[in-house]
Amino acid sequence: MSSTTYKNVILVGGAGDAGKHILNALLADSSFNVTVLTRIDSKSTFPSNAKVVKVDYKDKNEIKKALTGQDVVISAIGGSAHFEKLDLTLIEASVEAGVKWYIPSEFTADTNHPRFSSIPFVSGKLEAIELLKKHQSRIAHTLISTGGFLDWGFDNGFLGFDISKHTVTLYDEGKNYISATTLPSIGKAVAAIIHHPELTLNKRIYIADASFTQQQALALFEKYSGTKWTVKHITTEDSLKQGADSVAKGDIVKGYRGYIMSAIYSEQGASDFRGKTSNDALGVKTVSLEQAVKEAVERNKANATH
Numbered sequence: 001m002s003s004t005t006y007k008n009v010i011l012v013g014g015a016g017d018a019g020k021h022i023l024n025a026l027l028a029d030s031s032f033n034v035t036v037l038t039r040i041d042s043k044s045t046f047p048s049n050a051k052v053v054k055v056d057y058k059d060k061n062e063i064k065k066a067l068t069g070q071d072v073v074i075s076a077i078g079g080s081a082h083f084e085k086l087d088l089t090l091i092e093a094s095v096e097a098g099v100k101w102y103i104p105s106e107f108t109a110d111t112n113h114p115r116f117s118s119i120p121f122v123s124g125k126l127e128a129i130e131l132l133k134k135h136q137s138r139i140a141h142t143l144i145s146t147g148g149f150l151d152w153g154f155d156n157g158f159l160g161f162d163i164s165k166h167t168v169t170l171y172d173e174g175k176n177y178i179s180a181t182t183l184p185s186i187g188k189a190v191a192a193i194i195h196h197p198e199l200t201l202n203k204r205i206y207i208a209d210a211s212f213t214q215q216q217a218l219a220l221f222e223k224y225s226g227t228k229w230t231v232k233h234i235t236t237e238d239s240l241k242q243g244a245d246s247v248a249k250g251d252i253v254k255g256y257r258g259y260i261m262s263a264i265y266s267e268q269g270a271s272d273f274r275g276k277t278s279n280d281a282l283g284v285k286t287v288s289l290e291q292a293v294k295e296a297v298e299r300n301k302a303n304a305t306h
């Protein structure tokens, strides 16, 4: 079923890692009227066919004015916007502006999973969910769990694989499953979710290209890079302790990574969506782990020669 009720769509954070792929997918779909909301002082750039509205996020009336007439607000905010709890401001403004549907900036592991919800930095996302549930009679919501960013996480080493150095850090021997989604697939999934309110309104939707263990990914990295990799080991419990230590020392980025790795690679599987994904129901095609690894190795080679 395709929805005509939700035509006017506004995206916040449309130049971000996830946001630019969501924007591409929305702009490629002629059934949507797409607007991007951005900070008044943002240096972000957008495709020339995107309508862009700049606002001062400190001025709720200005935000409310920008959101009036919109059917759906999609938040793909990142970085310090979570610490500043921008989703809460945007949700309140959306309710006042009469927006019908709010999609908060989740795009990660299952924030409802105890291993993930206990991470200190996740509190902003949890508060947004609480606020959306409180306002559910006035505005619908959809929570999108994507697991790790598959292509992004391979390219920058976030998932433990260092392609340039042929080195991997295996968490708990690399035997537990995680689910992960490439950024283009996240974009397509967001568009499909808006087309299928009958499946997605007021629900958590799980999306994934692939579910795999680090050991499976390592075997593919060795195949496509044509060499044996160096393997390092850490337990998810040690990763958790290192995360807490780094935060205590003020290294938030390292600390954040320690917490996240501990949650997603643990046996409890905060990012294991096997048997729960909506890709088929929404018609969102998947990229296999093998394809994702092959392309990541190719990108790494191409970058090394530039």
Ligand SMILES: NC(=O)c1ccc[n+]([C@@H]2O[C@H](COP(=O)([O-])OP(=O)(O)OC[C@H]3O[C@@H](n4cnc5c(N)ncnc54)[C@H](OP(=O)(O)O)[C@@H]3O)[C@@H](O)[C@H]2O)c1
Binding pocket: 012, 013, 014, 015, 016, 017, 018, 019, 037, 038, 039, 042, 043, 044, 057, 076, 077, 078, 079, 080, 081, 084, 086, 105, 106, 107, 108, 109, 146, 147, 148, 149, 150, 153
């Ligand atoms: N699953 C994963 O592996 C993974 C990895 C990374 C992130 N994530 C999650 O995915 C979501 C999007 O993250 P991302 O990395 O794509 O985001 P990002 O690139 O860091 O930022 C997206 C946009 O947020 C806006 N923004 C940044 N700081 C802001 C601030 N202080 N105030 C207001 N707006 C601000 C900017 O938009 P303008 O310049 O247009 O204002 C920016 O382009 C987040 O919820 C994040 O937690 C998941």
